[in-house]
Amino acid sequence: MSVITIERKVLEKNDELARQNRTLFASRNIFSINIVSSPGAGKTSLVEKTLEQLKGKLNVAVVEGDVQTDFDAQRVAKYGVPVVQIVTNGGCHLEAKLVQDALQNLDLTNIQLLVIENVGNLVCPANYDLGEEMKVVVASTTEGDDKPLKYPGMFRNASVLIINKTDLLPYLPCKIDELKRNALSINPSLIIFETSCTTGYGVAEWCTWLTGKVFQHKGTK
Amino acid sequence: MSVITIERKVLEKNDELARQNRTLFASRNIFSINIVSSPGAGKTSLVEKTLEQLKGKLNVAVVEGDVQTDFDAQRVAKYGVPVVQIVTNGGCHLEAKLVQDALQNLDLTNIQLLVIENVGNLVCPANYDLGEEMKVVVASTTEGDDKPLKYPGMFRNASVLIINKTDLLPYLPCKIDELKRNALSINPSLIIFETSCTTGYGVAEWCTWLTGKVFQHKGTK
Numbered sequence: 001m002s003v004i005t006i007e008r009k010v011l012e013k014n015d016e017l018a019r020q021n022r023t024l025f026a027s028r029n030i031f032s033i034n035i036v037s038s039p040g041a042g043k044t045s046l047v048e049k050t051l052e053q054l055k056g057k058l059n060v061a062v063v064e065g066d067v068q069t070d071f072d073a074q075r076v077a078k079y080g081v082p083v084v085q086i087v088t089n090g091g092c093h094l095e096a097k098l099v100q101d102a103l104q105n106l107d108l109t110n111i112q113l114l115v116i117e118n119v120g121n122l123v124c125p126a127n128y129d130l131g132e133e134m135k136v137v138v139a140s141t142t143e144g145d146d147k148p149l150k151y152p153g154m155f156r157n158a159s160v161l162i163i164n165k166t167d168l169l170p171y172l173p174c175k176i177d178e179l180k181r182n183a184l185s186i187n188p189s190l191i192i193f194e195t196s197c198t199t200g201y202g203v204a205e206w207c208t209w210l211t212g213k214v215f216q217h218k219g220t221k
Numbered sequence: 222m223s224v225i226t227i228e229r230k231v232l233e234k235n236d237e238l239a240r241q242n243r244t245l246f247a248s249r250n251i252f253s254i255n256i257v258s259s260p261g262a263g264k265t266s267l268v269e270k271t272l273e274q275l276k277g278k279l280n281v282a283v284v285e286g287d288v289q290t291d292f293d294a295q296r297v298a299k300y301g302v303p304v305v306q307i308v309t310n311g312g313c314h315l316e317a318k319l320v321q322d323a324l325q326n327l328d329l330t331n332i333q334l335l336v337i338e339n340v341g342n343l344v345c346p347a348n349y350d351l352g353e354e355m356k357v358v359v360a361s362t363t364e365g366d367d368k369p370l371k372y373p374g375m376f377r378n379a380s381v382l383i384i385n386k387t388d389l390l391p392y393l394p395c396k397i398d399e400l401k402r403n404a405l406s407i408n409p410s411l412i413i414f415e416t417s418c419t420t421g422y423g424v425a426e427w428c429t430w431l432t433g434k435v436f437q438h439k440g441t442k
Contacts, residue, residue: 038259038260038261038341038343038364039259039343039364039368039371039372040259040361040363040364040365040368066371067344067371067372067373067374068370068371068372068373069367069370069371071367071370071371090344090374092313092342092344092345119344120259120343120371120372121313121342121343121344121345122259122260122341122342123288123311123312123313123340123342123345124313124342124344124345140261140363142261142361142363142386142389143259143260143261143262144261146290146292147260147261149289149290149292150260150287150288150289150290150292150341151260151288151289151341152288152289153288153311165363167392168363168389168392168393171388171389171392172389173419198394
């Protein structure tokens with residue numbers, strides 16, 4: 001029982017820090033998203049394609065989270081946007097405090113969209129609010145169509161599902177309609193996009209929608 | 222600091238229960254493996270192909286771990302082997318206690334090999350000993366060749382690496398030699414197999430090696 005109590009305290013403390021992050025984002029009119037997925041589903045490729053598409057349209061900053069290495073920050077830095085790498089050093093998810101610390105090292109002047117890429121893990125990041133406006137879960141077609149049922153927490157807490165690697169569908173047993181049906185059975189309000197970050201398929205639709213959200217959000221401030 | 226202390230206590234308690242499991246396996250001459258990977262890398266498909274191959278050669282029992290659903294136990298049950306499903310209900314890894322409880326529901330008479338399939342998570346299961354003889358990490362080619370460097374804990378604690386979905390290599394940027402090099406840079410003693418559970422490629426080599434291990438293990442008792 002004591003462990004459960006500690007866990008609750010950890011989450012309460014995290015929620016308080018997430019609220020502080022949220023207040024900071026609101027004060028600066030920044031729209032923020034928290035991208036989550038299994039390892040290798042294509043989060044960083046999606047960030048790269050999104051940066052390409054939004055270049056000259058939106059000012060974006062990126063926070064990268066990984067257990068080890070700064071490979072992802074290096075990939076993103078090539079797009080000329082402010083980026084900070086968080087290395088969790090074994091930690092299985094980002095927490096609001098880590099994001100808060102990372103923000104100290106980011107110049108947020110004129111930033112309109114903050115993209116936080118979480119650690120590759122379809123379980124633990126679901127419960128940790130970072131102060132983001134919405135969680136975006138990326139599911140790769142290669143993982144099969146049953147993942148929303150097997151890892152429901154993440155799909156329940158996300159606002160958007162991006163089904164990535166659609167170019168591989170001809171070679172896979174994955175049924176995309178079944179994947180969507182399973183995801184919507186867990187969370188009927190999920191907004192779904194299909195993409196291939198290899199061919200670029202679907203990226204424009206996602207970016208148009210995201211840009212709309214960013215401006216709609218600014219309009220409400 | 223208090224959280225770190227609690228975490229250490231949790232791990233100490235787990236290690237004690239893992240020792241009990243290990244003693245049970247030794248007393249019954251059972252060789253046990255703990256299969257770990259990201260969600261959708263092909264753990265259950267590997268278990269299915271392994272059961273097909275070992276039919277009539279080894280007596281196998283299976284413990285399935287999932288956050289939700291008993292889909293995997295249903296798939297495995299078709300092969301006519303004893304199987305129990307553990308549903309962690311949000312938990313991100315199996316623990317020795319869960320396996321101990323599951324074993325109460327398995328008839329271990331004459332079992333020579335126990336296969337434990339962990340929750341799909343490339344981070345958390347690395348630190349939880351279940352009492353197994355060895356961890357087998359499955360990496361899918363679709364996840365890219367950098368995963369051993371980004372999730373080193375799992376590759377460090379595993380004895381065997383199975384690179385699965387080799388049939389998809391022609392359609393992927395993944396370089397298999399780079400994947401192997403990265404894995405061996407983290408853990409030079411890793412034994413590596415390449416498989417495609419779709420085509421069956423490489424499964425015989427893995428099963429021959431595994432069978433050898435099971436009999437070698439029995440020989441030492």
